[in-house]
Amino acid sequence: xxxxxxxxxxxxxxxxxxxxxxxxxxxxxxxxxxxxxxxxxxxxxxxxxxxxxxxxxxxxxxxxxxxxxxxxxxxxxxxxxxxxxxxxxxxxxxxxxxxxxxxxxxxxxxxxxxxxxxxxxxxxxxxxxxxxxxxxxxxxxxxxxxxxxxxxxxxxxxxxxxxxxxxxxxxxxxxxxxxxxxxxxxxxxxxxxxxxxxxxxxxxxxxxxxxxxxxxxxxxxxxxxxxxxxxxxxxxxxxxxxxxxxxxxxxxxxxxxxxxxxxxxxxxxxxxxxxxxxxxxxxxxxxxxxxxxxxxxxxxxxxxxxxxxxxxxxxxxxxxxxxxxxxxxxxxxxxxxxxxxxxxxxxxxxxxxxxxxxxxxxxxxxxxxxxxxxxxxxxxxxxxxxxxxxxxxxxxxxxxxxxxxxxxxxxxxxxxxxxxxxxxxxxxxxxxxxxxxxxxxxxxxxxxxxxxxxxxxxxxxxxxxxxxxxxxxxxxxxxxxxx
Amino acid sequence: xxxxxxxxxxxxxxxxxxxxxxxxxxxxxxxxxxxxxxxxxxxxxxxxxxxxxxxxxxxxxxxxxxxxxxxxxxxxxxxxxxxxxxxxxxxxxxxxxxxxxxxxxxxxxxxxxxxxxxxxxxxxxxxxxxxxxxxxxxxxxxxxxxxxxxxxxxxxxxxxxxxxxxxxxxxxxxxxxxxxxxxxxxxxxxxxxxxxxxxxxxxxxxxxxxxxxxxxxxxxxxxxxxxxxxxxxxxxxxxxxxxxxxxxxxxxxxxxxxxxxxxxxxxxxxxxxxxxxxxx
Numbered sequence: 001x002x003x004x005x006x007x008x009x010x011x012x013x014x015x016x017x018x019x020x021x022x023x024x025x026x027x028x029x030x031x032x033x034x035x036x037x038x039x040x041x042x043x044x045x046x047x048x049x050x051x052x053x054x055x056x057x058x059x060x061x062x063x064x065x066x067x068x069x070x071x072x073x074x075x076x077x078x079x080x081x082x083x084x085x086x087x088x089x090x091x092x093x094x095x096x097x098x099x100x101x102x103x104x105x106x107x108x109x110x111x112x113x114x115x116x117x118x119x120x121x122x123x124x125x126x127x128x129x130x131x132x133x134x135x136x137x138x139x140x141x142x143x144x145x146x147x148x149x150x151x152x153x154x155x156x157x158x159x160x161x162x163x164x165x166x167x168x169x170x171x172x173x174x175x176x177x178x179x180x181x182x183x184x185x186x187x188x189x190x191x192x193x194x195x196x197x198x199x200x201x202x203x204x205x206x207x208x209x210x211x212x213x214x215x216x217x218x219x220x221x222x223x224x225x226x227x228x229x230x231x232x233x234x235x236x237x238x239x240x241x242x243x244x245x246x247x248x249x250x251x252x253x254x255x256x257x258x259x260x261x262x263x264x265x266x267x268x269x270x271x272x273x274x275x276x277x278x279x280x281x282x283x284x285x286x287x288x289x290x291x292x293x294x295x296x297x298x299x300x301x302x303x304x305x306x307x308x309x310x311x312x313x314x315x316x317x318x319x320x321x322x323x324x325x326x327x328x329x330x331x332x333x334x335x336x337x338x339x340x341x342x343x344x345x346x347x348x349x350x351x352x353x354x355x356x357x358x359x360x361x362x363x364x365x366x367x368x369x370x371x372x373x374x375x376x377x378x379x380x381x382x383x384x385x386x387x388x389x390x391x392x393x394x395x396x397x398x399x400x401x402x403x404x405x406x407x408x409x410x411x412x413x414x415x416x417x418x419x420x421x422x423x424x425x426x427x428x429x430x431x432x433x434x435x436x437x438x439x440x441x442x443x444x445x446x447x448x449x450x451x452x453x454x455x456x457x458x459x460x461x462x463x464x465x466x467x468x469x470x471x472x473x474x475x476x477x478x479x480x481x482x483x
Numbered sequence: 484x485x486x487x488x489x490x491x492x493x494x495x496x497x498x499x500x501x502x503x504x505x506x507x508x509x510x511x512x513x514x515x516x517x518x519x520x521x522x523x524x525x526x527x528x529x530x531x532x533x534x535x536x537x538x539x540x541x542x543x544x545x546x547x548x549x550x551x552x553x554x555x556x557x558x559x560x561x562x563x564x565x566x567x568x569x570x571x572x573x574x575x576x577x578x579x580x581x582x583x584x585x586x587x588x589x590x591x592x593x594x595x596x597x598x599x600x601x602x603x604x605x606x607x608x609x610x611x612x613x614x615x616x617x618x619x620x621x622x623x624x625x626x627x628x629x630x631x632x633x634x635x636x637x638x639x640x641x642x643x644x645x646x647x648x649x650x651x652x653x654x655x656x657x658x659x660x661x662x663x664x665x666x667x668x669x670x671x672x673x674x675x676x677x678x679x680x681x682x683x684x685x686x687x688x689x690x691x692x693x694x695x696x697x698x699x700x701x702x703x704x705x706x707x708x709x710x711x712x713x714x715x716x717x718x719x720x721x722x723x724x725x726x727x728x729x730x731x732x733x734x735x736x737x738x739x740x741x742x743x744x745x746x747x748x749x750x751x752x753x754x755x756x757x758x759x760x761x762x763x
Contacts, residue, residue: 179702181520181527181567218569220702224506245704249716256709256716256735258742265705273526273699279753282526282551283699284746358738405703407721 011114014043016121021338025308028193028276031335032096040125044073047117050109055119058107060455061162063087065104065119072126081130084123089165089208090158090454092131092200093187095124098451099329131203148173149468152235154221154408157185158450159441160241161208162457163464168211170465175235177219182272185243187450189272190264192302194309195332198271222407227415227437237436237464240423241457244402244442250294254352255398259286259360263295263303263399270306288395291315292363294349295399296326297447301333303397304341315341316391320348320368320381346370348381350388352396362392404443412437422446430460438464484564485519488541493623497547497591498557499533505540507570513602514576514595514693514725517542518701520567521555528552529698531595531670531724532571542568545594551750558758572701573724576691580607581665585657586632587650587679588614589671593624595693596670601631603668609633611664613653615671619644650675651682658686666691669728673736680728692728694719697742711735 017033018024024031035043053066064083071080084091100106100120108116151167153160156178164174182188184201209215221227227238247262249255266285269275273283291307293300296319304315317336319326322345326333337343346368353362367387370379404421414434416424423432423439430438440456442448489501507517516531534543546553559565576599584603588596593614604610610631615638616622622637622644629635636653637645646653650671658664667690669679676692683690696708696719703721710719711732717723 179569180700181569218567219506220569220572223571224510224569245702247704247706249706251716256711256739258738262706265699265707268699268705274524278746279750281524282750284526284743284750286742358735402704407702 009048009110009113010046011110013046013115013118014039014121016118018335021335021340024194025305025339026311028309030197031194034128035121035125040122041073041075043118044069044122046110047073048109052109054107054109055104055117058104060103060451061088061458063091063104063123068126069117069119069122072122077126077129077133080126084126085130088123088454089162089211090204091123092127092204093158093196094451094454095120095122095127096196096200097187097191099449101330103451131200149237150175150235151237151239151464151468152177152230153239153241154227155179155185155241155243155441155443156183156205156215157241157243157441157453158187159243159443159453159457160185160239161205162454163239163241163438163440163460164213164457165208165211166458166461167464168208168213170461172465172468174213176213176215177221177224178215178217179220180272181217183215183217185241189268190299190302192267192271192306194305195302220407222411227408227412227434231436236468237438239430239457239460239464240408240432240437240439240443241441241453242405242408242443243453244404244422244447246403246405246421247398248400248402250349250398250400252349252351254354254360257352257354257360258358259288259394260352260396260398261286263293263299263397264402266303266397267299267306270310276306276310285310286395287311288393289313290391290393290395292318292349292391292393292396293399294318294363294396295401296321296328297399297401298328298332299401300397300399301328301336301341303399305336305339307395307397308339308341312395316344316393317341318344318347318349318363318365318391320346321378322346322370325378344391346381348383353390360393360396362390363396364388364390402442402447404446408443420446426463428459429463430456431463436467484566485568487559487561487563487565490559490561493545494621496621497545497623498553499543499545499594500556500559501541501543502565502568503540504542504568507568508535508537508540508542511535511537511542511571512575513578513598515571515573516701516724517544517568517570518572518698519544519556519565521552521559522566525555525566526552527567527699527701529572529695529701529720531693532598533594534598545591547591550747551754554751554754554758569701573720574722576602576668576725578602578606583609583611583661583663583665585654585664585667586610586612586628587654587667587669587671587675588612588628589650589669589675590616590621592669592671592675592693593622593628596668597624597627597631599668599670600628604631604633609663611657611661612636613638613650613657615639615650615675617641649678651678654679655682658683658688664688668692673733673740676728677731677733680731680733684729690728691725692731693724694726694731694736695724696736696739710739 055065068083105116247264274281275285293304367384368381374380425439430440438460441453491499533545586600612632708719713730
């Protein structure tokens with residue numbers, strides 16, 4: 001491979017090696033295998049180091065992209081790592097799951113002429129290099145630092161981890177309360193191993209811990225303690241990063257038949273509980289011969305591709321709109337197609353059909369057509385009367401989306417929520433209407449992306465920091481509450 | 484990590500363990516449950532609280548050996564640890580002075596009925612308890628239930644101890660003889676809760692049951708434990724576990740309890756092959 005900087009602009013990006021579709025469709029190993037040094041260098045020298053570097057503002061956490069790419073091509077890897085990690089505590093994760101095509105890469109200057117710089121792939125390369133070459137843990141800040149005030153972060157997903165990491169760097173004493181037995185939120189239970197290896201999530205969580213953050217697992221807040229009880233026990237600020245984990249159902253006949261799963265249950269069993277390794281792991285999963293997945297987002301793609309890897313013969317994606325309206329990442333749709341997932345567009349389930357034993361045997365569907373755009377701006381799907389047809393299935397997975405879990409809002413006095421269950425918070429600062437409480441990520445926006453949750457976690461830190469730095473007479477109202 | 488500080492075999496297939504879990508004990512209320520994971524490869528299972536002690540910082544759990552996890556649990560000894568425990572989960576039982584209440588416990592269900600009966604007694608109710616088991620050697624906590632009841636009726640299916648027959652027989656008699664009964668709480672195998680509900684229906688007495696659906700997370704994020712109440716889908720872990728037995732779709736519950744029957748059997752056979760059967 002050519003290592004010299006080419007005078008002429010290369011308009012094509014270096015391709016990412018991936019496992020062959022036929023092979024990967026039957027294993028849970030990572031699909032995309034990452035750049036080699038030669039590939040990374042070749043891609044990095046395409047960056048024209050434009051003075052305006054629009055990529056940085058395209059990144060929700062404002063990574064100094066052109067600088068880390070420059071350090072990379074100067075073969076100064078420790079410096080590339082330092083630049084990346086100073087803004088992003090979870091680069092190994094972001095490099096893999098960010099929708100870069102609609103963020104940093106979308107605004108890359110090169111995208112006007114040809115393919116934008118593969119920023120995500122380079123970020124991943126640097127993060128993976130760092131993990132392989134890490135010799136010592138990051139130094140934790142002095143716990144007796146003058147700022148040593150206590151902050152509670154509820155939820156250890158991308159929003160909570162980012163917020164906690166940045167607060168710890170500022171010298172605060174941060175405790176994350178996580179309901180599950182593993183940290184990471186959707187990174188752990190939702191996104192499958194073949195897109196995001198759990199070893200990487202664990203190591204990035206360990207990095208956050210090495211900054212001095214304490215993570216308390218098995219702690220269901222709202223049940224174990226309320227937000228006000230956290231204040232009573234000495235925490236001076238609380239950040240809610242509890243996500244949107246409540247699954248939506250279709251509410252059509254047959255939805256409670258055996259073999260019909262929500263995507264959350266299916267993916268939790270597979271990813272968090274490692275049911276794909278049953279019976280080595282104790283959690284079981286139903287392996288369908290014919291699997292119908294309902295929905296068109298990333299969660300639907302993940303569910304379908306997991307079902308295939310568990311050994312299904314045929315896996316269908318049933319989506320009520322057409323291909324262009326699909327909210328899933330283009331790359332993941334392409335991966336799914338290559339692996340043999342069958343797409344049924346403009347199709348919507350009418351009911352699940354079961355046998356005498358209460359097991360699903362088929363999904364009855366309607367054909368759909370697209371009408372005028374609805375409130376979301378997408379064309380509204382309309383049922384074609386008399387178009388019913390049957391798709392046989394012994395497992396169905398409902399991936400319609402999620403809403404925030406009401407556990408915290410329903411047990412926290414003075415928190416404001418919208419009709420859809422999301423918590424009302426200032427877009428810029430994450431400040432809620434309750435004194436001392438911030439919120440960010442899916443709990444505020446409804447289900448969105450990992451990086452937008454990280455951005456929200458990061459933005460809240462500035463606001464929390466200035467709140468905690470401002471000397472204030474303790475208002476009596478937070479002390480009065482004692483549930 | 485949650486340390487086991489006491490263990491007792493209540494009967495050949497039912498174990499009692501006491502675990503250190505101060506934060507959970509501080510918040511626990513009658514009717515709530517915890518989700519536990521025994522070890523690194525373990526699954527998450529729900530267990531309704533049999534008791535707790537805030538001062539001591541402990542929880543008491545009673546589990547019947549039916550599958551891999553409960554066998555694993557049974558193989559642990561005092562000083563060992565349970566890897567994960569989260570709770571208290573679910574809504575607490577509704578406790579008020581209803582007047583006269585009947586608490587029915589079947590099999591291992593006697594354990595979760597105990598703290599509810601106690602709370603109802605403390606709230607000023609007259610408590611009539613009915614506990615039943617298949618046979619004498621499967622019966623436990625008769626003394627505990629007696630200590631919180633104004634009247635206690637014991638049954639065994641085979642007549643090996645106390646009254647012969649199912650719990651529904653004395654339940655019907657009590658309802659016939661005592662017009663003041665305002666509420667029945669029934670906890671046990673789903674089939675027993677269904678028949679208790681059918682027994683009370685003609686009398687129009689509110690009947691609360693604690694549903695034992697399959698769970699994963701126990702916090703409302705997966706819907707594995709969904710049941711149908713009056714035709715509306717509810718999640719047992721957050722909307723329950725207690726529901727009005729007269730409105731439960733029992734057949735759906737029975738069907739959904741069998742989702743992983745084959746896998747559970749396979750898993751247990753493997754476990755037994757590696758560890759040998761314990762305690763039998």
